[in-house]
Amino acid sequence: MYHENDPSLLRRGIDRFWDWLGGLFDAASGAAPGGVLGLVVIVLLVLALIAALWWRLGTPQRLPTSASTLFDDRPRTADEHRTAAETHAAGHAWTPAVQERMRAIVRSLEERTLLDPRPGRTADEAAAEAARPLPAHAGRLRSAAREFDDITYGGRTADEQAYLRLTALDHDLERTKPLLAAAPQGAAG
Template structure:
């Protein structure tokens, strides 16, 4: 190295700053892909992670030459900007709507649900008849105080609870709950016989 260049040459031969701005943004993207950031308090988790990274950078840059420190500051700013943009996209992303369970029927009575189910069955709409038939069965048991009114309950939970009350109908309840899930969540077709079986089960439990 030419002695005449002095300190300027020493600054020029310093190793390049790592990571670069592009690499910093890539690190943020990889960090956001970790499964724990899809849980609640994602913003809080990212702030803690960013603070930890920046603390490490401040420590590393404390004894670095001015140009290197400035470069670290630029990378840090790019990292913060990238983080803000990514979090804003995550917040704008629509949440997939969850299908309604058998008790999520907006205060519709069991009689009304059963009427709709029978009309659908008579019109050849077996899937609709099966779904409303199972809903009518569940709501009727709520009305008779044999089942808690829990709109978030699944069909399996409804069948399990009623199976304890009607042990002789446990198998039929489990089969009806399975069909309800297959039609509602799996978009599987139903036969008129399957729908009629759910309505017949509702009649048996009502008696």
């Protein structure tokens, strides 16, 4: 019979753990090219890679979120996207500023009913659809969509000029009267 505070039981448990760990390292050094020295070199290379990644990417940071934005399921308005874009631009964070400005453009076109609200619409789709009622801006809309895609999905970094181009497009679109399609022929009822 054993007692739960029996030091020999604890000693045997610790010895088994060290035996298991030693067996694990023996197996790893036997599988590694160069034996124990090879295993040490591999471990040092992995540590160097981790250190290089840490140095290059920096310390992982959590972005602060407030409870109101965390659980806010409603779509943001164009003005809310513009405010976010301006906040990012004020901090010289051009990539999120450009992204938010493009979202403001699309949302504004939805609010003006020039685009149907549709979750999941791509920037290219929005530009093509908006070009119909706003043909004078078709080229700039396509360029804005391409820039948004390059930044958002292509890993390109935005700059101040990209943000200023989208801001100017946003202002111009707000002042432009759309070409409304005429009623289809034979639609009189």
